[in-house]
Amino acid sequence: MSDRPIIRVQHVVKSFGKVTAVNDVSFDVRAGELFAFLGPNGAGKTTTIKMLTTLLRPTTGSLELDGLDVTTHPMDVRKRFGVVFQDPSLDSDLTAWENMDIHGVLYHVPRQVRRERCEVLLRMFELWERRDDLVKTFSGGMKRRLEIARGLLHTPKVLFLDEPTLGLDPQSRNQMWTHVSSLNQTERVTVFLTTHYMDEADRVADRIAVIDHGRIVATGSSAELKAQTGTDSLEAAFLALTGTTIRDESATAADQMRQVARVWRR
Amino acid sequence: MAVIFVLWLREIKKYLRSRVQIVASLGGPLMYLGVLGFGLGPVFRRAGEGSYLQFMAPGVIGMAVLFTAMFSGIAMLWDRQFGFLKETLVAPVPRLAIMIGRTLGGATVAVLQGALIFVVTLIAGFRPVSVLAVPLAFLVIVLIAVVFAALATAIGSTIKEMQGFQMVMNFLVMPIFFLSGAIYPLQGLPRVLAALTRIDPLTYGVDGVRGLLIGSAYFGVGLDLAVLFGVGVLFVAAGAWRFSRIEA
Numbered sequence: 001m002s003d004r005p006i007i008r009v010q011h012v013v014k015s016f017g018k019v020t021a022v023n024d025v026s027f028d029v030r031a032g033e034l035f036a037f038l039g040p041n042g043a044g045k046t047t048t049i050k051m052l053t054t055l056l057r058p059t060t061g062s063l064e065l066d067g068l069d070v071t072t073h074p075m076d077v078r079k080r081f082g083v084v085f086q087d088p089s090l091d092s093d094l095t096a097w098e099n100m101d102i103h104g105v106l107y108h109v110p111r112q113v114r115r116e117r118c119e120v121l122l123r124m125f126e127l128w129e130r131r132d133d134l135v136k137t138f139s140g141g142m143k144r145r146l147e148i149a150r151g152l153l154h155t156p157k158v159l160f161l162d163e164p165t166l167g168l169d170p171q172s173r174n175q176m177w178t179h180v181s182s183l184n185q186t187e188r189v190t191v192f193l194t195t196h197y198m199d200e201a202d203r204v205a206d207r208i209a210v211i212d213h214g215r216i217v218a219t220g221s222s223a224e225l226k227a228q229t230g231t232d233s234l235e236a237a238f239l240a241l242t243g244t245t246i247r248d249e250s251a252t253a254a255d256q257m258r259q260v261a262r263v264w265r266r
Numbered sequence: 267m268a269v270i271f272v273l274w275l276r277e278i279k280k281y282l283r284s285r286v287q288i289v290a291s292l293g294g295p296l297m298y299l300g301v302l303g304f305g306l307g308p309v310f311r312r313a314g315e316g317s318y319l320q321f322m323a324p325g326v327i328g329m330a331v332l333f334t335a336m337f338s339g340i341a342m343l344w345d346r347q348f349g350f351l352k353e354t355l356v357a358p359v360p361r362l363a364i365m366i367g368r369t370l371g372g373a374t375v376a377v378l379q380g381a382l383i384f385v386v387t388l389i390a391g392f393r394p395v396s397v398l399a400v401p402l403a404f405l406v407i408v409l410i411a412v413v414f415a416a417l418a419t420a421i422g423s424t425i426k427e428m429q430g431f432q433m434v435m436n437f438l439v440m441p442i443f444f445l446s447g448a449i450y451p452l453q454g455l456p457r458v459l460a461a462l463t464r465i466d467p468l469t470y471g472v473d474g475v476r477g478l479l480i481g482s483a484y485f486g487v488g489l490d491l492a493v494l495f496g497v498g499v500l501f502v503a504a505g506a507w508r509f510s511r512i513e514a
Contacts, residue, residue, distance in 0.1 A: 055352070078357060088349050089349030106357035
C-alpha cells in the first residue's frame with residue numbers, strides 16, 4: 001500500500017445554476033481501502049461520483065485519481081476505474097456474456113484475457129450458469145451482481161459503487177456485501193461506495209465520510225466517528241454530526257420513482 | 267475500430283431478436299401499400315399516370331427506411347433512461363467512435379427493414395424495370411438510412427424525455443414522409459408545397475429509388491445522390507457534435 005492516496009479531492013464545488021450540490025468538499029481515499037460516503041439523499045454523493053467518473057466537470061476545485069487529474073486526463077482516468085451507477089446500465093436485450101464482452105471491447109481488453117476474466121468474474125458472482133440468458137430475465141440482485149462483475153472486467157484500480165444495495169431485498173443485500181468485501185481482498189481493488197444505510201457503512205467500510213447538504217461533516221472509521229462524538233452507535237454519531245437522522249421519508253420523489261422502477265423491472 | 271464494430275453488432279443483434287418489432291414495423295408500410303396502393307390505383311390510372319403500385323413502392327420503401335432509422339433515436343433515449351448509454355460514456359473510447367457505431371447500427375437496421383419491404387412490394391406485384399438497377403437503388407437506400415440515422419442521433423442526444431420524441435415523430439417524421447412525394451408525383455404541385463418538398467431530404471431519396479427502379483426520376487439520379495450525400499455529411503457532423511455534448 002503506497003502512501004499516495006488513490007483518490008484526492010480538493011475543494012471541489014459543483015453548482016447547477018443556483019443550486020450548489022457539492023460545496024467545498026475535500027477528502028483522500030487510500031489505495032486498497034473500502035471507503036464509504038454516508039449521507040441522506042440529495043447530499044451530493046452521486047454528484048461527487050459523477051465528477052470522479054468524468055461524467056460531470058467540477059465548477060471549481062480539483063479531483064485526482066491515481067495521480068491523474070480527472071478533468072484534464074479523462075481517458076486515462078476512465079481506464080483506471082469501474083463504476084456501478086445507481087440506475088442500472090446493462091443492456092437487458094443482450095445476454096450476461098454479451099454485456100461483459102462489449103465492456104471488454106470498450107476497455108480494450110485483449111480477446112483471450114477478456115474470455116478468462118469474464119469466466120472468473122461470472123463464476124465469482126454466481127452468474128456463470130446464466131451467462132447465455134438475456135439480462136431482462138434476471139432478478140434485481142443478479143443484475144446488480146452482473147454490473148459489479150462487469151465493472152471489474154478491465155481490472156480497475158478503483159471501483160465506484162453508487163448505492164449498490166438500493167432496492168434490493170435483505171437477503172440480496174447481505175450477499176452483495178459479502179461479495180464486495182471479498183473482492184476488495186481478492187481483486188485488491190479500492191472500493192468507493194455511497195450509501196444512506198448506516199448499518200451497511202458501519203459493517204463494511206474501513207473509513208466513512210459523512211456528507212450532508214453538499215459538505216463533508218466528518219471523516220474517519222466507524223470507531224473514530226463514535227469516539228469523536230462520544231456516542232456508541234453510528235446512527236447516534238450521525239445525528240450528533242448532522243443534527244438529523246437519515247430516514248427513508250427524506251427520499252426525493254425521483255428516488256422513490258427509481259425504487260418503484262427497479263421493482264417493476266425485475 | 268473494434269469499438270465501432272461491437273456497438274454496430276449490438277444494434278443488429280437487438281434488431282434480429284425483436285421479431286415482434288420487425289413484424290409490427292411492417293404494418294405501416296403494408297397499410298399504405300395495400301390501402302392507398304390499391305385504393306387510389308384506379309384514380310391514378312384514370313389520370314393517365316400508369317400503375318400506382320409501381321409508383322408508390324419506392325415511396326413505401328423510403329418510408330420504412332425513414333421510420334426505422336428515426337426509431338434508432340428512440341432507442342438512444344431508451345438507453346439514456348435505462349442506462350446503457352452511461353456505460354459507453356464512461357468507457358475510455360472517443361465519443362465519436364460510439365456515435366459512429368450506434369449510427370451505423372441504426373442505419374444498417376433501416377436498410378435491412380427497407381430490403382424486407384422491397385421483398386414485400388415484389389410479392390404485391392411491384393416489378394422493377396431492371397434487375398441491374400437494384401444494387402444501385404440500394405446505394406440510395408443506404409444513403410437515406412445514414413441521413414436519418416444521423417439525424418436521429420442528433421435529436422436523441424439533444425432531447426431527454428420520451429415525450430419529446432413523440433413531438434419529433436409528429437412534427438418532423440410525419441411531415442418528412444408526407445412531403446417527400448412518396449405517395450404523390452412531384453409534377454405540377456402548388457408552389458408552396460413544391461418548395462417544401464425540395465427541402466425534404468427524403469424527396470431526393472425516394473426520387474432516386476424511383477429513378478433506378480421504375481426509370482422515372484424527377485430531379486435525376488445524379489442530383490439525388492449528390493443531395494443525399496451532402497445532407498448525410500452534414501447530419502453525421504451534427505450528430506457527432508450533439509453526441510459529444512451529452513452530459514449524464
